[in-house]
């Protein structure tokens with residue numbers, strides 16, 4: 001059974017102008033040990049996909065129209081709120097973009113991690129490694145030790161001393177490490193990281209990516225890495241899903257998708273990144289901008305910006321076809337692969 | 343050389359609460375560099391390394407602690423208020439954050455025509471001519487005149503950055519400071535903006551002072567580069583030379599950390615590993 | 619936010635209109651704000667046309683009819699009559715004019731003076747800031763009602779004097795608010811951008827800073843309206859505001875209190891009017907906060 005399986009997920013968002021169909025049939029399967037990169041332009045629904053998995057989209061304005069999200073067979077969209085709360089602390093870990101706004105500046109770093117550890121320990125006593133009947137102070141002590149271990153593990157030097165610092169005494173990269181430590185404390189099976197390195201310098205980013213990669217190797221987590229940095233995806237992801245206006249238009253193993261992009265959008269996105277060999281003015285880019293989701297273009301939502309557009313593109317949203325093993329494309333031009341079709 | 347920065351140091355007084363004694367923080371230390379007319383000069387450095395501080399000094403929004411900044415041969419510190427205002431029409435800046443750098447209560451027309459109003463005496467345009475020029479500028483940056491009376495929040499990030507560029511070009515500057523003009527944008531939109539900047543440079547003969555922490559962008563845009571680390575220039579030279587044969591450890595570190603969008607060149611995967 | 623490339627406004631006015639409609643959409647989402655708006659609208663309509671449609675205009679002008687003293691509410695006298703036999707309904711309706719006008723004047727003067735002082739203090743900082751804000755602090759140390767009482771007593775009774783008296787205790791609140799906002803806005807990128815363009819102090823304050831801090835000021839004005847009306851009424855109540863026979867809610871209440879609880883209607887109706895006005899303006903103020911919240915730009 002797949003760790004995470006999203007089937008035909010449709011999400012509506014209500015606003016002044018009306019309801020926008022912001023997720024328009026998402027299909028995604030994540031297995032343990034896989035790092036999935038979710039890429040796409042701003043507003044294409046990356047964060048909402050991640051938030052949907054931990055059911056953190058507020059409804060209203062959100063509304064789940066159809067679809068299912070299952071974590072090892074359990075449908076999360078129909079789970080009760082207390083059930084979701086226990087999943088969030090334990091099986092699903094989340095890291096958000098901005099490390100400064102997700103740590104409370106008024107509390108010591110340690111206290112904030114200990115809180116998370118106690119919550120996780122309440123759900124699964126084995127995490128703290130103390131008996132179920134342990135006293136409050138014993139559990140607190142165990143939680144503190146666990147917090148120090150986790151900080152050391154995410155690469156904070158002298159974790160035992162730094163644990164009593166306040167967040168402002170940490171650098172941006174260290175704060176992001178703290179958030180990763182918090183997300184990992186419940187020993188999650190699935191980690192959702194929404195732009196974990198966007199606010200960081202490249203050298204710090206490289207360290208965080210290394211950390212994430214090693215953690216996946218060690219614990220066989222499934223990871224959803226939301227980013228718009230194609231370089232990051234190429235480096236650490238095993239798989240990638242390219243989103244456009246609420247659809248996954250191309251997905252598969254990173255090497256397949258990056259080396260052999262089939263969808264004109266993926267091609268355009270990859271051609272937008274300047275590379276070493278390019279001369280000035282040679283950058284291709286993508287013309288136009290993302291569509292208005294309140295009145296999306298008919299059929300393929302990318303058609304109005306597509307250089308290879310054809311009359312049949314506007315008829316219906318093209319279905320996903322397998323163009324190779326581990327490589328699916330939703331484009332009318334995609335040629336189904338003979339052996340993968342089975 | 344249109345811009346010469348000579349041994350510039352900038353100290354900030356930092357106070358740690360009302361009782362503690364104020365200490366000094368050196369944001370820039372003995373920075374020297376020069377930018378030639380018509381070239382694209384890149385400044386690369388990590389967050390907090392002093393890049394924005396240097397632009398504020400060039401724009402005379404802050405005073406240097408020591409050293410000199412010469413623009414077209416004149417020391418900026420020696421200028422009278424009147425000459426400084428005139429100079430400001432020759433140096434313009436495009437800011438990093440296209441969301442915060444446009445006044446939310448002004449229409450696009452008012453935003454772009456404001457610099458022409460301020461520099462009325464040098465440009466001598468009346469209201470009608472200003473509006474014509476705003477339309478002209480909007481077309482130059484690829485937006486079209488129909489957007490004249492909309493407010494900034496009605497635009498996407500890339501469109502806002504174009505408005506920011508149009509505003510900077512309104513007074514026909516020679517020297518454009520671009521402080522991370524694309525770091526808040528999608529790669530697709532970044533490509534559009536970089537291409538636009540390239541076109542404009544060819545068309546208008548502009549000099550660019552381009553700040554970024556994206557080495558890929560710097561390599562694509564700049565003729566020469568300076569690397570800044572904690573307020574000090576650690577290396578500068580021709581772009582290709584620095585990328586091909588970096589001399590400083592810092593340059594090597596940055597280059598190795600730069601994530602390239604090529605799965606085969608990932609430090610995490612042995613090159614021989616098979617797909618899937 | 620997605621771009622709406624198709625809908626293109628032809629002028630600044632239509633663009634503003636579109637924004638206003640978005641604002642009203644957020645306002646409409648809370649029925650309490652709507653209730654506030656309705657209360658305030660009705661009060662203003664009453665204040666404008668009320669005095670000319672009251673059933674007993676002669677009572678408003680001061681005439682008494684001792685034959686009909688202390689009549690309880692009835693079809694003839696909806697709110698009953700007072701100790702002089704005057705129709706309480708007519709007095710309350712006519713009183714709305716003075717109360718609202720005085721409240722509005724107090725808030726307007728306070729906001730104007732406070733904004734000027736706060737903007738100058740916040741923008742220039744240094745000793746200008748120091749001097750102006752100490753002055754404001756001084757005002758804040760004395761309870762505003764006491765200060766207003768002292769000033770009103772010194773200037774003598776009358777509407778204008780009363781407005782001056784209350785405004786003097788009213789501006790420091792605005793000055794502090796505006797100063798804080800100006801200091802925050804001064805560091806905003808678009809203000810820096812204007813400075814880089816070579817814009818002078820006047821232009822930066824006028825075009826970039828003040829338009830962007832108007833919102834909290836307007837919200838505070840709306841929230842303050844209720845308290846200003848209350849203060850006007852309080853001065854009326856203790857007898858140093860508007861002098862009878864000019865009807866004013868506070869003085870009506872003040873006179874009526876001696877006849878409580880037997881002739882409750884003489885006090886309850888002016889009191890309810892004050893309550894309604896305070897309540898309405900507060901709800902409106904909360905609603906406006908939603909309208910102007912830039913984070914809610916959807």
Ligand SMILES: Nc1ncnc2c1ncn2[C@@H]1O[C@H](COP(=O)(O)OP(=O)(O)OP(=O)(O)O)[C@@H](O)[C@H]1O
Nearest residue numbers: 013014015022041042043044045046047048061619
């Ligand atoms: N609370 C909300 N109310 C209404 N619309 C919303 C809300 N949150 C998101 N949206 C809309 O849903 C769409 C998808 O948003 P989402 O945050 O998932 O984008 P994203 O891909 O994460 O973009 P980014 O790269 O900018 O983070 C956008 O068009 C956005 O405007």
Ligand SMILES: Nc1ncnc2c1ncn2[C@@H]1O[C@H](COP(=O)(O)OP(=O)(O)OP(=O)(O)O)[C@@H](O)[C@H]1O
Nearest residue numbers: 354355367369387388389390391392393394395396
């Ligand atoms: N007015 C000031 N007072 C005190 N310190 C300041 C002031 N302005 C800047 N600094 C400090 O100077 C250093 C350099 O800041 P600067 O904004 O120039 O960095 P930067 O290179 O532009 O960084 P980023 O990439 O994050 O924009 C920082 O450590 C900053 O905290």
Ligand SMILES: [Mg+2]
Nearest residue numbers: 046047048194
């Ligand atoms: Mg997002």
Ligand SMILES: [Mg+2]
Nearest residue numbers: 393394395521
């Ligand atoms: Mg900066």
